[in-house]
Amino acid sequence: MLDRIFVTMSDAGYFLGLRALMNSVYIYYGRSIPVVVMDVGLTKDQVDEITKHPTFGGIIPCKLCETREQAWQIKQSCFVFSSEIARIVCWIDSDSVLTDRIDEAFEAAEQGYVVVPRWVEKDEALLIDPSGATTGEIVFSEKWAQYGKSLVGKKIDWFVSSIVCLDVSASWDLVAAWAFTSKFALYARADSPLPFVGLGDEAHLVGCVAALGKEVLYLSGAEWADAHFNGPFFINKKTSDGKLFVQGRRGKQQKVLHDIAGFKWWQRPMNECFRPPVGQKWEIFEHFLNFSTTGR
Numbered sequence: 001m002l003d004r005i006f007v008t009m010s011d012a013g014y015f016l017g018l019r020a021l022m023n024s025v026y027i028y029y030g031r032s033i034p035v036v037v038m039d040v041g042l043t044k045d046q047v048d049e050i051t052k053h054p055t056f057g058g059i060i061p062c063k064l065c066e067t068r069e070q071a072w073q074i075k076q077s078c079f080v081f082s083s084e085i086a087r088i089v090c091w092i093d094s095d096s097v098l099t100d101r102i103d104e105a106f107e108a109a110e111q112g113y114v115v116v117p118r119w120v121e122k123d124e125a126l127l128i129d130p131s132g133a134t135t136g137e138i139v140f141s142e143k144w145a146q147y148g149k150s151l152v153g154k155k156i157d158w159f160v161s162s163i164v165c166l167d168v169s170a171s172w173d174l175v176a177a178w179a180f181t182s183k184f185a186l187y188a189r190a191d192s193p194l195p196f197v198g199l200g201d202e203a204h205l206v207g208c209v210a211a212l213g214k215e216v217l218y219l220s221g222a223e224w225a226d227a228h229f230n231g232p233f234f235i236n237k238k239t240s241d242g243k244l245f246v247q248g249r250r251g252k253q254q255k256v257l258h259d260i261a262g263f264k265w266w267q268r269p270m271n272e273c274f275r276p277p278v279g280q281k282w283e284i285f286e287h288f289l290n291f292s293t294t295g296r
Contacts, residue, residue: 001084001085001086001087002034002057002085002086002087003086003087003088004033004086004087004088004089004090004106005033005034005035005036005057005082005085005086005088005089005090006025006033006034006035006036006055006057006089006090006091006092007035007036007037007038007060007078007079007081007082007089007090007091007092008021008035008036008037008038008091008092008093008094009037009038009040009062009071009074009075009078009093009094010037010038010039010040010042010094011039011040011041011042011064011065012041012042012043012046013041014094014095014264015042015043015046016266016289017094017095017096017259017264017265017266018037018050018094019049019050019289020097020266020285020286020288020289021035021092021094021096021097021098021288022035022050022053022055022056023097023242023288023289023291023293024097024098024099024288024291025055025098026053026054026055026291026293026296027098027241027242027243027288027291028098028100028101028243029055029101030054031054031055033055034055034056034057034058035053035055035056035057036057036058036059036060036082036085037050037056037058037059037060038060038062038074038075038078038081039059039060039061039062040062040063040064040065040071040074041064041065047059053293054293054296057085058085060081060082062074062081068200069185069187069188070188072182072185072187072188072200072201073182073183073185073188073201074182075091075161075201076178076179076181076182076201076204076205077178077179077182078091079091079166079168079171079174079175079178079179080175080176080179082168083168083169083172083175086168087167087168087169088106088109088110088165088166088167088168089165089166089168090102090105090106090109090163090164090165091161091163091164091165092162092163092256093162093163093258095258095259095264095265096162096163096256096257096258096259097256097257097284097285097288098255098256099244099246099253099254099255099256099257099284100245100246100253100254100255100256102163102165102224102255102256104219105163105165105219106165108165108217109165109166109167110167112167112170112171112215113166113215113216113217114164114165114166114171114174114209114214114215114216114217115164115165115166115216115217115219116159116160116161116163116164116165116205116216116217116218116219117159117160117162117163117218117219117220117221117224117225117256118136118157118158118159118160118218118219118220118221119136119157119158119159119160119221120136120158120221121136121220121221121222136157136158137155137156137157137158138155138156138158138206139153139154139155140152140153140154140155140207140210143197144197144198144207146194146195146196146197147181147196147207147208147210147211148211150211151207151210151211154210156206156209156210156216157218158206159202159205159206159216159218159221160202160221160225161201161202161205162225162256162258163219163224163225163256163258164205171214173212174208174209174212174214177208177211177212178201178204178205178208181196181204181207181208182201182204184196185198185204186198187199187200219255220250220252222248222249222250222252223248223250223252223253223254223255223256224255224256225256225258226248226254226256226257226258226259226260232249232279232280232281233246233247233248233249233254233257233279233280233281233284234246234247234279234280235247235280235283235284235287238287242287242288242291244284244287246284257281257284257285259281259285265281265282265285265286266285266289268282
């Protein structure tokens with residue numbers, strides 16, 4: 001069993017994002033932390049390409065995804081699928097790239113924390129919603145009782161699931177619960193006999209973490225998930241080995257860049273209505289996509 005891995009998911013349509021992600025992992029970690037790919041519809045040529053990548057850690061064949069709901073359900077089992085491969089597993093969406101090393105996430109997971117980016121920073125809440133109604137917290141109502149009656153009335157900070165790092169052994173209860181709730185998710189089946197509420201895998205993870213009382217280490221949603229704002233992001237420095245030093249919207253070094261747009265950065269030539277983001281966000285993604293690992 002390996003100590004640490006990244007795990008992600010991709011079909012043929014997300015392949016360019018997957019390639020950029022794997023290149024970014026190689027740039028910052030070399031071959032030391034493999035990338036395991038959950039295959040939900042890659043072509044044979046695409047599989048052949050990634051198996052030759054220096055970060056390749058294996059393929060987990062999954063059923064084809066035809067809807068976003070099916071993708072959410074499969075993602076919720078990512079830690080179950082990878083639990084026989086490594087102890088410390090870092091899920092990362094395949095429309096993301098690393099822009100720095102993320103050692104602190106792995107180290108905190110080794111200490112037993114569930115490591116996730118905060119949905120919104122307290123000092124940015126008013127920028128998103130000037131009314132003050134958005135606080136970044138959730139108070140669980142009665143409709144969440146299926147996760148556990150003790151959850152009702154409980155309050156926690158919301159987080160995003162674009163990157164989640166944990167110890168699959170220490171958090172086996174969370175690993176199992178997140179996978180289980182996907183089978184009865186109301187987002188996928190309105191007639192569910194066990195009505196687990198919440199739109200998407202993220203809401204289910206929030207509900208499971210809160211119901212189980214897991215210890216959470218919140219990362220900055222700005223530097224780790226690009227949760228709400230489309231920039232600006234700027235390249236302050238580029239090194240010969242491919243590393244970028246990216247300044248995020250808060251003036252700090254960006255750790256992870258996540259493309260949260262409706263159309264992904266690699267799809268923009270097909271969408272003339274696309275408006276380029278302020279700053280160099282697209283250039284950052286393209287830098288990792290075009291980085292060559294040949295001969296390295």
